[in-house]
Amino acid sequence: MSHDGADLAQSSTPPKRVRNAAATREAILHSAVIAFTRHGYDGVGVREIAQSAGVTAMLVNRYFGSKEQLFTEAVDTAFAPRTVLSDNPATLAGDVAARLVDRTAPESEHLDPFLLMLRSASNPRAAEIVRAGVERHAGRYLSELLGGPDADERAMLAHSVIAGFWLMRKMLGSTALVLADPVELTHRLEALLVVALSPSVEN
Known part of the structure; x- marks a missing residue:
């Protein structure tokens, strides 16, 4: 009888929080990435x-300490994946151009890290965190992939082209870019990226 009672008591005991700590933390971080991407640092x-x-908000602070730290980890989570970059230097410009045209198409609905960057840039501290995230992830990856002289400069120049195209076609909905033939647009964008990614030629 006592054994059955012990079993019943054990079966009614709620799951230990420790067991679900990782899942809870992941759920908070996932929610934060979506919220900051949609509304920016100051908007949520x-x-x-x-x-x-x-x-609860108390539990968020328990896991992350502060909104700033939560934003820092959300930036790392958002910028760690290589959304448009490939791993082949020989086809890099063409790969990036094709993926970028696809992801900025009017019908696409990606939760892009670019939106997180754009919507948080007005806050100076958030902008610092985003800049560090870009440099730590996409910037460093591209710089190491390129190698050679001025790799950091070429990587950031390429990211500037990517960000500018993203802004004009996806966010502002430039009529010319939205209505452009995707194949032709990809070729033009590839040409721009080739110039941005190539080492300077000494005369």
């Missing part, structure tokens, strides 16, 4: 992020 608070994740 810890309470809204917590509610979306199904937890």
Whole structure:
């Protein structure tokens, strides 16, 4: 009898928080990435992020310490994947151009890290965090992939082309870029990226 009672008591015991700590943290971080991407750093608070994740604001602060730290980790999560970059230097410009044209098409609905960057740039501290995230992830990856002289400069120049195209076609909806033939647009964009990525030629 006592054994059955112990089993019943054990079966009614809620799952230990420790067991779900990683999943809870991941849920908060996922909610934060979406919220900051849609609304920017200043456009959303810890309470809204917590509610979306199904937890309390106190629990968010317990896991991440502050909104700034949560944003820092959200930036790392958003910028770690290589959304348009490939791993082949020989076809890099063409690969990036094709992926960028596809991801900025009017019908595309990607949760892009570029939006997080754009919508948080007005806050000086958030802009610092985003810049560090870009340099730590996409910037460093591209710089190491390129190698050679001025690799950092060429990598950031290419990212500037990517960001500018993203802004004009996806965010502002430039009529000429939206209505352009995707194949022709990809070829033109590839040509720009080739110039940005190539080492300077000494005369």
